[in-house]
Amino acid sequence: MLRPTGLVPSLLPGLLQRSALLSVITLASLSCATPPEFAERSERRGEPKATTPSHLEMTTAGLQKQEAQDLQDLQTLYSKNAFEAALIKMGQFESRYPRSTQVQNVMNLHGLTLLLLKRPREATQHFKRALDVAPSKNNADNHWKQYVRYNLAAAQFDAEQLTEAQETLQTISPELLDSENRAKLYLLRARIQERQGQPVESVREILLASRDFEKSGRSDVLERQVESSLGAIEDSSELRRLYQGHEESPLAEILLFRLLEKELEKGSVLEAEESFKLLKEKFPDSPRVALARDRMDALRREKSQTKPQTVGVLLPLTGKFARFGQRSLQGIQLAFRIFNSTEPDSKVTLVLEDTGDEPEQALQALNRLFYKHGVVAVIGPLLSKGAEQISARAGELGLPLISLSQQPGPPSSFVFQAGMTPKLQAREIARHAIEDLKLKRFAILYPNDRFGKEYGEEFWNAVESMGGRITALESYPQGETDFRQQIDRLSGLYYTEARFRELDALAKEREANNIKKKTRKTEQFFNLPPVVDYDAVFIPDEPKVAGLILPTFAYRDVDRMRFLGISAWNSPELSLRAQKSAESAYFVDAFSAQSTQPAVKKFVDKFRATFGQEPGAMEAFAYDAASIVEKSLAPTRSELAERLRHVGEFPGTTGRITYDQGVFTRNLKILTVRDGQITEVR
Numbered sequence: 081m082l083r084p085t086g087l088v089p090s091l092l093p094g095l096l097q098r099s100a101l102l103s104v105i106t107l108a109s110l111s112c113a114t115p116p117e118f119a120e121r122s123e124r125r126g127e128p129k130a131t132t133p134s135h136l137e138m139t140t141a142g143l144q145k146q147e148a149q150d151l152q153d154l155q156t157l158y159s160k161n162a163f164e165a166a167l168i169k170m171g172q173f174e175s176r177y178p179r180s181t182q183v184q185n186v187m188n189l190h191g192l193t194l195l196l197l198k199r200p201r202e203a204t205q206h207f208k209r210a211l212d213v214a215p216s217k218n219n220a221d222n223h224w225k226q227y228v229r230y231n232l233a234a235a236q237f238d239a240e241q242l243t244e245a246q247e248t249l250q251t252i253s254p255e256l257l258d259s260e261n262r263a264k265l266y267l268l269r270a271r272i273q274e275r276q277g278q279p280v281e282s283v284r285e286i287l288l289a290s291r292d293f294e295k296s297g298r299s300d301v302l303e304r305q306v307e308s309s310l311g312a313i314e315d316s317s318e319l320r321r322l323y324q325g326h327e328e329s330p331l332a333e334i335l336l337f338r339l340l341e342k343e344l345e346k347g348s349v350l351e352a353e354e355s356f357k358l359l360k361e362k363f364p365d366s367p368r369v370a371l372a373r374d375r376m377d378a379l380r381r382e383k384s385q386t387k388p389q390t391v392g393v394l395l396p397l398t399g400k401f402a403r404f405g406q407r408s409l410q411g412i413q414l415a416f417r418i419f420n421s422t423e424p425d426s427k428v429t430l431v432l433e434d435t436g437d438e439p440e441q442a443l444q445a446l447n448r449l450f451y452k453h454g455v456v457a458v459i460g461p462l463l464s465k466g467a468e469q470i471s472a473r474a475g476e477l478g479l480p481l482i483s484l485s486q487q488p489g490p491p492s493s494f495v496f497q498a499g500m501t502p503k504l505q506a507r508e509i510a511r512h513a514i515e516d517l518k519l520k521r522f523a524i525l526y527p528n529d530r531f532g533k534e535y536g537e538e539f540w541n542a543v544e545s546m547g548g549r550i551t552a553l554e555s556y557p558q559g560e561t562d563f564r565q566q567i568d569r570l571s572g573l574y575y576t577e578a579r580f581r582e583l584d585a586l587a588k589e590r591e592a593n594n595i596k597k598k599t600r601k602t603e604q605f606f607n608l609p610p611v612v613d614y615d616a617v618f619i620p621d622e623p624k625v626a627g628l629i630l631p632t633f634a635y636r637d638v639d640r641m642r643f644l645g646i647s648a649w650n651s652p653e654l655s656l657r658a659q660k661s662a663e664s665a666y667f668v669d670a671f672s673a674q675s676t677q678p679a680v681k682k683f684v685d686k687f688r689a690t691f692g693q694e695p696g697a698m699e700a701f702a703y704d705a706a707s708i709v710e711k712s713l714a715p716t717r718s719e720l721a722e723r724l725r726h727v728g729e730f731p732g733t734t735g736r737i738t739y740d741q742g743v744f745t746r747n748l749k750i751l752t753v754r755d756g757q758i759t760e761v762r
Contacts, residue, residue, distance in 0.1 A: 138185045147177050154186070163193050174209075184214040188228055191235060198540070198550065200238035207232035226256045233268060242272050263289070267305050279312035280322065283335070287326040306331050307338075311491060316342040316351070333363045337372065344375050344478060345493050345718065352376065371476050378450070378477040385454045388715050390429045391416075391706075392449035394460030394470070399437040401463060404698060408462055408484060410691055411702030414683075416710060419690055426710055431455055439466025446470055450477050456713065457720055459705050461485055464531075471495045480721045482705045486531075488742070494721050497743040498705040500647055500670055500697075500734075502531065502620070506538035508668050508748040509618070509644045512761075514546045516750075517666075519615040519642070523552035523570050525563075525629065527621050535620030535646065551613045560625075563632045571638050572611030609637065616642035623649050626665075627657020634661060642666065647697070647748075655756045662756075668748040670734035671700040672760065683733040697734070704732035708744070 138155070140148035154169035170190040174183055187210035194203035210228050229252050236245035249269060254262050266289045273282040286306045313319055319339040326332055336359050343352040356372050363369065393412055395405035409432070413419060416426045431453045433445035442461055449455045457480040461470050464487035471489020474481035482496045488503075489495050513519045522543055526532040532555065540550050554566040589595075617633070619626050626645060633641050645654075645667035655662045673684050673694055683703060687695040695703075708730055712723040727744065730737040735746030750761040 138182060138189070142181065147180060150176070151182055151186070158189070158193065163197055167193055178213075184210045184228075187213065188231065191231060195231075195235055195238065198238075198544065200235040201241075203235040204232060204239060204241070204244075207235060223256050226252050227261075230261070230265060230268070237268060237272060237275075242276055245272055263302065267301065270305055270309060274309050274312065279309045280318055282309040283313070283322055284326075287322070287329045287331055287335070290329050290331045302331060303334060306334055310335065310338045313338075314342065316346065316348070333359070333366055333368060336362070337368045340372055341375070344378075345721075374476050375478060378479070386456055386716055387429075387454045388456050388713060389427050390431060390453060390455045391709060392446075392453065392455035392458040392460075393430055393432045394435055394442065394445055394449065394458050395432070395462050396436060397432065397434040401437060405435075405462055407696070407698045408460075408702035410687070411695070411699035412459055412706040414687055414690055414699075415703045415706030420686070428710065428713070435461050435463065435466075437463075437465075439469050442466050442470050443473055446473055446477075446479075450479050456480070456717055457482065457709055459484070459702070459709060478717055478721075480717055480724060482709060482724075484701055484705060491742060493725070494717070495742060496724055496739070498708070499701060500748070501743060502535045502646075503538045503542075504743065504745060505646050505668050505748065506535055506618075506620075507542040508750070509646070509666065510539055510542035510546060510548070512666060512668075512750045513616055513642075513644055514543070514548050516761075517616075517642070520548050521551045521614045522548060522644075523554075523614040523617045524550060525554050525556070525566060525570065525617055525619050527560075527625070528555040528557055532620055536618070539618045539620070539644075561628060563629050564636060567629075567632055567636045567638065570614075570617070571636065612638055612641075616644050618644040620646050621648070623651045623654040623657065627654055627662075630658040630661035630665065640664070650697075650751055650758060652758070655753055655758075662753040666750060666752050666761070669697060669751055670746055670748050671697040672749060679731050680733050700733045704730075704734050704737060705744075707732065708737065 138151070140151055143151065150169065150173050154166050154173060157163075157166035157169055167190065170186050170193070173180070173186050174190070177183055180186075187206050191203040191206035191210065194200070194206065207228055211225055211232070214225055214228070216222065216225075229248055233245045233248040233252075236242075236248060245268070249265065249272075252265060254265055257265060266285055270282040270285045273279075273285060283306055286302055286309070290302055310319070313322075316339060319335065319342060323332060323335045323339055326335065329335075336355060340352055340355040340359060343355055353376070356376050359366070359372055360369055393409065395408055396402055397405050397409070412430070416428050416430060417423045418430070431449060433449055435442035435445055442463075443466070446458065449458055458474065459482045461467055462484045464485050467483060467485040467487040468489045471481060471483060471492065475490065475492030475494050478494055480494050480496065482498050483489065484499045485497075486499045486501055488497050488501055510522075513522070522539075524536045524539060526536040536553075536555075543550055552570045554569050556563060556566050619629055621629075626643075626649060630643055633639075641664060643661070643665045645665055647667065647669040649665060649667035650669040654665065658665070672680070673696070675681070680700075683700065684695060687693075687699065687703075708724065708727055709720075711730070712720055712727070714720040714723055725739055727737060727739040732746065735748065737744050737746050739745075751758055752761050753759070
């Protein structure tokens with residue numbers, strides 16, 4: 081994802097700061113170009129840097145004293161991330177000073193603020209107003225309007241107003257933009273076409289413009305977009321035509337490599353050999369040549385050395401995570417009936433490889449499974465650390481990988497996510513909250529780490545797709561134990577500038593009652609009440625941390641709040657730590673050993689009889705992954721991968737399982753706490 085990089089006039093330093101999760105909107109939107117103060121950070125992220133007109137800088141020069149102070153106030157609020165308060169100030173400025181030389185800039189900033197808050201429909205109105213009030217006296221003014229029109233188109237795109245966005249883009253004159261911002265213009269056009277289901281046209285748009293954009297030195301942004309659009313094109317003949325029409329494009333290498341990938345997936349050896357030869361000749365120094373060579377070697381080996389009944393297992397069997405690897409291994413062994421002589425022999429040979437704790441060891445283990453043992457598929461890895469590299473390598477090798485990790489790897493037709501991903505969990509808890517509990521407004525309080533950000537972003541996307549709204553957002557550092565400040569920020573108690581009327585009223589009450597000192601009896605005359613504009617809070621963290629957060633809401637006078645969580649909450653530790661506050665918690669999981677469903681009861685009974693202990697979700701997920709592999713075994717890896725892509729309504733112990741865009745999805749269970757006990761809602 082990328083920060084919304086809007087084409088905005090110069091602002092005061094530090095103005096466009098955001099929390100880690102939402103410091104960006106999406107690569108898809110590329111909303112708006114970066115203002116000058118973002119230049120250094122944009123360079124690091126690989127975004128284009130904006131060139132903005134200087135004649136409409138947001139400055140207090142030439143303004144009346146109160147007008148200048150109001151402008152300074154709204155910028156100060158914005159710089160503190162007090163966006164809701166800033167919006168109030170912007171609205172007041174626009175009403176009080178309709179003839180100000182800065183009103184069009186404030187309206188533009190108003191729109192950008194709404195974009196940051198993911199309220200694009202409202203943002204469009206403010207960009208339109210900025211265009212309506214902006215002067216039209218000279219070319220410089222018209223130049224400024226090009227930038228605001230782009231912001232309007234970006235907001236319309238984010239609001240799914242694709243036709244309107246196209247029409248707005250048609251009013252922009254590309255020749256008035258510098259090469260970097262022209263790149264954004266064409267990128268947004270390409271994204272609209274991609275969203276409309278026209279990936280070929282999207283790719284063609286980028287290829288036609290790529291030579292000009294290469295001059296800006298920011299071709300990495302174009303590469304990401306063309307790769308995204310190419311990922312939606314499955315027809316190799318269409319890819320071949322695109323390449324033949326744009327062989328001289330700076331992006332031709334990516335196009336040729338994608339063509340080679342599709343030919344390899346289909347097992348088209350002759351066509352793949354021809355594409356590989358072209359890639360080596362035209363782009364000899366490209367790192368993609370080495371990747372393609374590995375894939376070609378894999379295809380050649382597959383035709384002669386694949387062992388159709390040999391399955392690799394990639395788990396941590398030593399190190400600090402060994403106990404989790406052993407639990408998953410038991411589920412896999414049970415599925416293939418390794419220790420059960422009373423059931424038919426699966427005829428499958430399992431080859432175990434130890435991933436240990438480090439990604440490099442896991443990659444070496446994967447290579448051994450492929451080159452030395454000729455496995456037809458691999459079940460694993462389990463750990464999120466290194467999962468992306470392992471998934472990428474399996475895709476390069478054309479080796480079906482059924483991952484048990486929660487962390488999804490890069491898209492590949494050979495990688496199948498069988499773990500319970502953040503996206504799956506976030507979507508199901510959002511669905512329950514909106515459809516079953518009839519809630520509409522949500523806050524997100526998340527740990528500022530990789531998983532926290534991913535869970536938070538997936539929950540945000542799920543809520544919006546179902547018609548709900550995210551009205552508040554805060555993060556906290558790893559290891560935090562005091563959450564009062566974060567909860568105050570969520571509840572309008574931290575930034576009080578926008579509540580000046582309430583503060584004045586309290587001051588008058590104190591004066592009327594001759595109250596000079598704050599005590600327990602008089603604190604009501606000093607403290608503002610919380611402003612809670614959300615119906616539930618999503619907290620994607622372990623029960624140890626959630627158990628500290630939940631009671632803190634009541635301590636800060638945010639009472640009777642509903643809490644939404646993840647599968648990790650399915651633990652007695654949640655109630656033990658959160659006490660009564662846990663009674664308002666809802667969370668998800670996929671497996672319950674107490675279930676009365678036939679498939680689950682059969683699995684639990686077999687597991688107890690074989691290993692003498694109760695299975696958990698980890699064993700169940702591994703068991704289901706292995707069961708799906710056994711049902712899908714085929715003579716070649718490509719055929720096995722094709723069968724896995726057609727899995728539908730498979731009766732697993734973790735629900736009915738269906739393949740969907742790289743993931744084995746299932747309907748999760750909704751759980752809650754009643755009288756201190758975890759129970760199933762449905």
